[in-house]
Amino acid sequence: MEKPVKITRKKSRVFGLAMIMVFVFIFCFSSFVSAEMIPVTLKTSKDDLNIRSQPDTYSSILTVIDKAGTTLYPVEKTSSNWYKVRFADNIYGYVYSSYVSDGGALTSSVSLFAGAALRTNASATASVQRLLSAGTELTITAQDDKWYAAKAFNNEQGYILKSSVQSFAVTYPTAKYPDVKVDDIQLLQVTATSVVARASASTSAASVATYSKGELLTIVSSGSSGGFTWYQIVTPGGGTGYVRSDSVKTYAATALKGKRICIDPGHGSKKLATDTQIDKGNIGVSGMAEKDVNLAIARYLQAYLNKAGANVIMTRTSDTGLMTLVDRATLANNSKADIFISVHANYSSSNPQKTGTITYYFAGNSGTPVSSSLLAKRKKLSTSIQNATAKDLGFTSLGTASDNFTVLVRTNMASALIEVGYLSNAGEEAKLKTQKYQLLAAQGMYKGILKYYE
Numbered sequence: 001m002e003k004p005v006k007i008t009r010k011k012s013r014v015f016g017l018a019m020i021m022v023f024v025f026i027f028c029f030s031s032f033v034s035a036e037m038i039p040v041t042l043k044t045s046k047d048d049l050n051i052r053s054q055p056d057t058y059s060s061i062l063t064v065i066d067k068a069g070t071t072l073y074p075v076e077k078t079s080s081n082w083y084k085v086r087f088a089d090n091i092y093g094y095v096y097s098s099y100v101s102d103g104g105a106l107t108s109s110v111s112l113f114a115g116a117a118l119r120t121n122a123s124a125t126a127s128v129q130r131l132l133s134a135g136t137e138l139t140i141t142a143q144d145d146k147w148y149a150a151k152a153f154n155n156e157q158g159y160i161l162k163s164s165v166q167s168f169a170v171t172y173p174t175a176k177y178p179d180v181k182v183d184d185i186q187l188l189q190v191t192a193t194s195v196v197a198r199a200s201a202s203t204s205a206a207s208v209a210t211y212s213k214g215e216l217l218t219i220v221s222s223g224s225s226g227g228f229t230w231y232q233i234v235t236p237g238g239g240t241g242y243v244r245s246d247s248v249k250t251y252a253a254t255a256l257k258g259k260r261i262c263i264d265p266g267h268g269s270k271k272l273a274t275d276t277q278i279d280k281g282n283i284g285v286s287g288m289a290e291k292d293v294n295l296a297i298a299r300y301l302q303a304y305l306n307k308a309g310a311n312v313i314m315t316r317t318s319d320t321g322l323m324t325l326v327d328r329a330t331l332a333n334n335s336k337a338d339i340f341i342s343v344h345a346n347y348s349s350s351n352p353q354k355t356g357t358i359t360y361y362f363a364g365n366s367g368t369p370v371s372s373s374l375l376a377k378r379k380k381l382s383t384s385i386q387n388a389t390a391k392d393l394g395f396t397s398l399g400t401a402s403d404n405f406t407v408l409v410r411t412n413m414a415s416a417l418i419e420v421g422y423l424s425n426a427g428e429e430a431k432l433k434t435q436k437y438q439l440l441a442a443q444g445m446y447k448g449i450l451k452y453y454e
């Protein structure tokens with residue numbers, strides 16, 4: 001009889017020590033990390049409220065909540081006044097706190113395991129007001145990451161661990177990408193050997209940009225001066241200049257009707273089934289995720305191509321679950337896309353000064369030979385989108401190069417991968433964060449695609 005008693009004692013000593021460590025850990029944790037209590041529901045206070053993929057007004061729009069008064073379910077609040085909210089498909093998005101208010105309480109019941117405690121504070125060391133039995137109905141009024149503020153019985157107020165409460169019977173909203181709308185763009189094509197865009201509608205005004213024969217220009221407005229029609233156009237980096245009508249012609253973007261074009265916004269999915277998180281791509285110097293830049297540009301490009309009558313296949317229109325590089329190429333191949341463009345943003349860890357746009361194509365190797373006619377198409381596509389995109393952005397053109405990126409090797413059509421700029425460069429990242437530059441990049445690619453089909 002002696003032995004079992006000893007063993008029991010030993011066990012209980014170890015158990016006791018473990019409990020003290022757990023207690024110390026919980027105590028330290030709860031003393032130093034005190035999360036703000038936030039509502040358990042939010043009501044939207046304006047129509048057409050943007051839900052974004054990051055707590056940042058420059059991040060891509062995940063979905064739009066049409067009607068004011070819609071209930072959202074927050075999970076946390078970031079220090080910069082954004083709520084992270086949950087959607088049905090287990091996607092999370094961010095809503096700016098000024099556009100929502102506390103949407104009121106939820107009811108739930110204590111889970112099946114008994115002994116859940118209603119405490120005086122949101123802390124494991126706070127005193128227990130009352131032990132609750134399984135099935136006790138609670139009114140949940142607020143939350144932090146671990147605790148609910150709850151009322152039980154006759155409005156007895158306290159705090160209960162989230163893990164001891166059953167989940168709510170709620171219907172989460174569904175995240176669905178809205179159609180991206182873009183304004184029509186009217187184009188000119190340079191007919192002279194070269195044309196100088198001027199600061200005002202006069203041949204003696206200062207030069208603001210130079211274009212060569214065949215280049216496509218975006219019209220802002222038109223008027224007449226000195227007996228000529230002058231077009232106000234968008235210049236590199238989104239400024240404006242003026243060109244005279246005798247060196248340009250209006251250009252009808254009809255070449256894309258019925259063309260099948262696959263656009264691949266790089267990253268924004270798990271790369272492997274075993275990955276626990278989605279691949280964000282490069283993270284810019286101020287924190288901009290490449291996946292969001294890529295997606296914003298690709299969505300604008302999709303809108304321009306759709307307007308021009310193309311049939312656009314997107315490898316993703318939001319952050320998505322599992323989409324390997326091979327999956328992206330296979331989608332392009334299976335959908336019989338005529339061209340494939342993968343949109344990326346670059347990063348140099350060694351040189352933060354490095355800037356510019358570069359476009360890659362795959363020229364073939366012994367394992368994957370490429371016919372000379374296909375290679376010619378790939379070079380033409382790469383050169384067309386490279387030149388037009390670098391020019392519209394006003395970024396340095398780093399030209400085109402052959403490389404063996406998986407999406408290029410695995411696609412069997414004219415394919416190209418463009419790196420629009422460097423997120424490691426503070427100036428280029430700051431520009432690429434803005435809708436203006438995202439639109440300029442998309443317009444450049446659109447013009448490059450039109451040039452490819454000439």
Ligand SMILES: [Zn+2]
Nearest residue numbers: 266281344345
């Ligand atoms: Zn990338």
